[in-house]
Amino acid sequence: GDQVEQSPSALSLHEGTGSALRCNFTTTMRAVQWFRKNSRGSLINLFYLASGTKENGRLKSAFDSKERYSTLHIRDAQLEDSGTYFCAAEVPSNYNVLYFGSGTKLTVEP
């Protein structure tokens, strides 16, 4: 529900630039996942973090459970990065339930 606040709701980038998406949590979360919903509507797994940072190519994610936030950094954005990005977090009381943010619609322009 409202346990995950994701921002911005929309973001436009020119190719080659970068930015960060952020999720704030209203309570302590155990772990976070980041997804991209592509043009076909499929949810692509990007990261799963229980702490610290992970990097994969031009994407980097961080999760700080104590400070109640997670970020997803995109550098050198490409056209194929366009889509809607979601974060989702696990509450400690039930690891199997994910609470989703409302998504960030990213548009990468030439």
Place this chain on the structure above:
Amino acid sequence: EAAVTQSPRNKVTVTGGNVTLSCRQTNSHNYMYWYRQDTGHGLRLIHYSYGAGNLQIGDVPDGYKATRTTQEDFFLLLELASPSQTSLYFCASSDALTGGYEQYFGPGTRLTVL
């Protein structure tokens, strides 16, 4: 990576209609989930299951039933569909037994209730 498939990919029904959405995962994951996603919102959990014959209630269960017939198959049932159930439905699975809770999603089913 987990393979999760859903059928049908698109479905149109009328108010009061009976709809079954199917989900199959082929990686022996124990947990399976049904979510709905509406424009401008994140996914919301309807029902989930930790094994054949088990069913757990999610955050938005009203108007939905579900049944887990096997380790691989999880069905979502709308017995009296209403226009408010027009949505994009995602199925997911995870393998909590090995300590990982990362969820893997199917391609989604778009349901329209007229």
